[in-house]
Amino acid sequence: MTETGAIVGAENLSLDIGGVRRLDDVSLRFEGGGVSVVMGPNGAGKTLLLRCLHGLQAPTSGRVTLDGATLTDRDRLRQAMVFQAPVLLRRSVAANVDFALKARGIHDADWRNACLARVGLLERAGDSARRLSGGQQQRLALARALATRPQVLFLDEPTASLDPASALTIETAITEIAGEGVRVILVTHDVAQARRLASDVAFFARGRLVERCDATRFFDAPHSGEAAAYLAGRYVL
Amino acid sequence: MAEAIALALGLVARGDADLFEIVLLSLRVSLTATAVACVLGLTLGAFLAVARFPGRGAALVALNALMGLPPVVVGLLVYLHLSRSGPLGFLGLLYTPTAMIVAQTVLITPIVAALSRQVIEDLHREYADQFRSLGLTRWQSMGALLWDGRFSLLTVAMAGFGRAVAEVGAVMIVGGNIDHLTRVMTTAIALETSKGDLPLALALGLVLMVIALGVNAGVQALRLPGERVAHA
Ligand SMILES: Nc1ncnc2c1ncn2[C@@H]1O[C@H](COP(=O)(O)OP(=O)(O)OP(=O)(O)O)[C@@H](O)[C@H]1O
Numbered sequence A: 001m002t003e004t005g006a007i008v009g010a011e012n013l014s015l016d017i018g019g020v021r022r023l024d025d026v027s028l029r030f031e032g033g034g035v036s037v038v039m040g041p042n043g044a045g046k047t048l049l050l051r052c053l054h055g056l057q058a059p060t061s062g063r064v065t066l067d068g069a070t071l072t073d074r075d076r077l078r079q080a081m082v083f084q085a086p087v088l089l090r091r092s093v094a095a096n097v098d099f100a101l102k103a104r105g106i107h108d109a110d111w112r113n114a115c116l117a118r119v120g121l122l123e124r125a126g127d128s129a130r131r132l133s134g135g136q137q138q139r140l141a142l143a144r145a146l147a148t149r150p151q152v153l154f155l156d157e158p159t160a161s162l163d164p165a166s167a168l169t170i171e172t173a174i175t176e177i178a179g180e181g182v183r184v185i186l187v188t189h190d191v192a193q194a195r196r197l198a199s200d201v202a203f204f205a206r207g208r209l210v211e212r213c214d215a216t217r218f219f220d221a222p223h224s225g226e227a228a229a230y231l232a233g234r235y236v237l
Numbered sequence B: 001m002a003e004a005i006a007l008a009l010g011l012v013a014r015g016d017a018d019l020f021e022i023v024l025l026s027l028r029v030s031l032t033a034t035a036v037a038c039v040l041g042l043t044l045g046a047f048l049a050v051a052r053f054p055g056r057g058a059a060l061v062a063l064n065a066l067m068g069l070p071p072v073v074v075g076l077l078v079y080l081h082l083s084r085s086g087p088l089g090f091l092g093l094l095y096t097p098t099a100m101i102v103a104q105t106v107l108i109t110p111i112v113a114a115l116s117r118q119v120i121e122d123l124h125r126e127y128a129d130q131f132r133s134l135g136l137t138r139w140q141s142m143g144a145l146l147w148d149g150r151f152s153l154l155t156v157a158m159a160g161f162g163r164a165v166a167e168v169g170a171v172m173i174v175g176g177n178i179d180h181l182t183r184v185m186t187t188a189i190a191l192e193t194s195k196g197d198l199p200l201a202l203a204l205g206l207v208l209m210v211i212a213l214g215v216n217a218g219v220q221a222l223r224l225p226g227e228r229v230a231h232a
């Protein structure tokens, strides 16, 4: 596959909430192949950035683009997002995936089962989604996102509460998906995971884009003191 | 009191035809009104929970105020519309069970709408981002919220039914408490009390309470296993 995938961008993106600047003049583009990783300490604005890029939050100034054009509501159908805290319907595991498909007018039990199998939840298809463990809920949220065949996939710490084996399953899935040409933008605090998955990194601190570069360079020789301190586990707010 | 209970049991045991006619009419009128009020009220409640428009705050205040509408006022309003000189007088509905259904529907639709709005809005707060992410339309969101909230909404419907079956003012005015035609339990109780036949009134009151209890128990019995299967 030679496709480069959808290009997600922000131009001079700023976001104020309650009079406080939470994202400050962010300009960046996610393009090329592989997985893009967004890193930064708690409260840096990573989740808010994803929400803006997905069109859930309107920027105070600047704009969000998809393939160079300003993002519209319809564009959201080409994107999917797995939230930091998964939101599941009060229905069965299978029905949660079916729901996402039905919103697009699709009924496809085979595809739904394939998506569940990909995250290791096929045997739980008939169980209540709300009674899955935290990690299983996160995996179901990923399966639901994949079911919609997005061109852009935002993942907000999707392996935060997964055991090592499940995290590996998810990492494998993420690599495969990116290999299929899906633009994957992943927020993670797991430096080892970021090293395994990232092709490029965007590092944020206090709502500002501090560093934007190839993964190898970021992990081996970060430019900013903040990124170096974060990677060394001694970032102080 | 013992006399009243004995009398009530006697009426039921004898299979008193008049009593059963009154009970059945009560149930038919109030259950129909509840069903219609649920169709209208749940739709309105879901819409108000999901939609954002100028004047929404005022609409919510008005709706909440309508929950406290006195039944006699509702009865009077419906009477004015249905009376021979009223705008709907040509339908000839005054003093029929249909008029009573209309009056009780008007009475409890605001209750169903206001309570369901609260239930659905709480659920929507949790689901909103996910629904937007999935690109759901407003109608799809409303449908999903009504379905996922169905067990809480059943309680809302019960509140509406309870209010309908217990009210006397509206059905008295638009129904007229006509024997064998529009006499329901509450109007019968009011009549017996005014005639001074307190034991019979008490007996009817007891039957009314048992019925209300029975309907609620029936709903609860449906609800518990349903909730277990339905992943709520
Ligand atoms: N709805 C909101 N109202 C007020 N403040 C908010 C809101 N959402 C986020 N913030 C603030 O914006 C800042 C950035 O939040 P954000 O959730 O993007 O952080 P993050 O980088 O994702 O952190 P974490 O690693 O903990 O997930 C935080 O200080 C947060 O308190």
Ligand SMILES: [Mg+2]
Residues within 6 Å of the ligand: A046, A047, A048, A084, A156
């Ligand atoms: Mg976050």
